Amino acid sequence: KKSFAVIGVGRFGLALIEELVNLGADVLVIDRNIEKIDKVAKLVTNAVCLDSTDVDALREVGIANYDTVVVATGINVDNSIMTTLILKDLGIQDVYVKVQSEYHARVVEKLGVDQDHLIWPEQSTGRRIAKILVSGNFLEFIELDQQYSFVTVTAAKKIIGKHLLELEIRSRFGVNIVAVRRNEKIMIPSSTTPFETNDEVLLVGSNVNIEKFIQWLN
Amino acid sequence: KKSFAVIGVGRFGLALIEELVNLGADVLVIDRNIEKIDKVAKLVTNAVCLDSTDVDALREVGIANYDTVVVATGINVDNSIMTTLILKDLGIQDVYVKVQSEYHARVVEKLGVDQDHLIWPEQSTGRRIAKILVSGNFLEFIELDQQYSFVTVTAAKKIIGKHLLELEIRSRFGVNIVAVRRNEKIMIPSSTTPFETNDEVLLVGSNVNIEKFIQWLN
Numbered sequence A, B: 001k002k003s004f005a006v007i008g009v010g011r012f013g014l015a016l017i018e019e020l021v022n023l024g025a026d027v028l029v030i031d032r033n034i035e036k037i038d039k040v041a042k043l044v045t046n047a048v049c050l051d052s053t054d055v056d057a058l059r060e061v062g063i064a065n066y067d068t069v070v071v072a073t074g075i076n077v078d079n080s081i082m083t084t085l086i087l088k089d090l091g092i093q094d095v096y097v098k099v100q101s102e103y104h105a106r107v108v109e110k111l112g113v114d115q116d117h118l119i120w121p122e123q124s125t126g127r128r129i130a131k132i133l134v135s136g137n138f139l140e141f142i143e144l145d146q147q148y149s150f151v152t153v154t155a156a157k158k159i160i161g162k163h164l165l166e167l168e169i170r171s172r173f174g175v176n177i178v179a180v181r182r183n184e185k186i187m188i189p190s191s192t193t194p195f196e197t198n199d200e201v202l203l204v205g206s207n208v209n210i211e212k213f214i215q216w217l218n
Ligand SMILES: Nc1ncnc2c1ncn2[C@@H]1O[C@H](COP(=O)(O)OP(=O)(O)OP(=O)(O)O)[C@@H](O)[C@H]1O
Pocket: A007, A008, A009, A010, A011, A012, A013, A030, A031, A032, A033, A036, A050, A051, A052, A053, A072, A073, A074, A075, A076, A079, B122
């Protein structure tokens, strides 16, 4: 069973915490505001009211025992930076940080947090909504990791009546058509099954390649 | 070619605008801050400095001609609510609104914006990051439906050194190899990429076919 510590119960932090709990993970929550702790106390394994810039308090709560720590404190960038520094000093490998700005991100990277451990809720949602709006009928968008995603698009004229072998989508775009939902039923298209109107096509690929494919499709 | 209007060049708005442009869409950008307009002027079809709570200015810029309008102004909730009201009065069907809070969302819904047109960057990113963190072992949480599943198997002798084209897995077993995790990195195998020892292979198919494939593999 995976164990996570989340520092900061803002809108991002709260959603992260609730979903981790739904997925069966063990969660320690830290926030310096007691009302936030009260809000999540019933849901989680452990919820502690403390200031994450207080290294002794963090040590005391055993933060170094956690596989992954997410720094989800917000507007006060100094808080976030100092907390990150402390976590790295305590030897925690897997630290994710929600960042506010380029400056915030660059400092945190210098402290040893990889680029793919930076979280940009506004920017990543902006990109994601753009894909939803252009591809017309967005049914699912699941990230495999920060660079690869699952996307569902509605079959457009360009592919209706054609099949995978003639479209050569994998070699042309580097995206993989995983499954098709047709009339509410899911099927794995063979390479010679032609696409039909209203088919919902589930595909996976890097975000860049998905972009190119969606552009071509529309 | 799809046409969009985006009101507000915050972090979300800017990422949305840039991605829409990458996907080949026509974009009108509105912001009352001239520096924001200068920031995007070169990228987009049209960028106008005006206050979106000024109905005459909005009418004048022809906002009613746009398929979709996204209200991406932020912290000032009243601004966002008033802008939404104006857009609905001007008869715009497809309005998306980035919301700050439950209160903000409820008011905007009463103005005729559907629940699925509300955008919650922090909350939706929190949920998504939770899935990425927990599925660190490759997406066991994805359910396609009751009969199809995603499964991860470790590459066995039967496929190591061979690639998809020669193995013909899709036509022989009806399962689809979606992605491969190799040394912690995710990749979409081309039909001529040979599998390697320790590859984690993510596949999808009906439970029956997955069973047959796993049996054959081992
Ligand atoms: N040093 C700290 N120690 C513990 N908790 C902190 C600290 N600094 C901030 N927090 C907590 O982090 C939470 C989120 O902070 P804040 O609301 O500033 O972020 P935000 O970026 O607006 O969040 P979101 O965008 O996710 O809604 C708050 O509940 C706050 O109490």
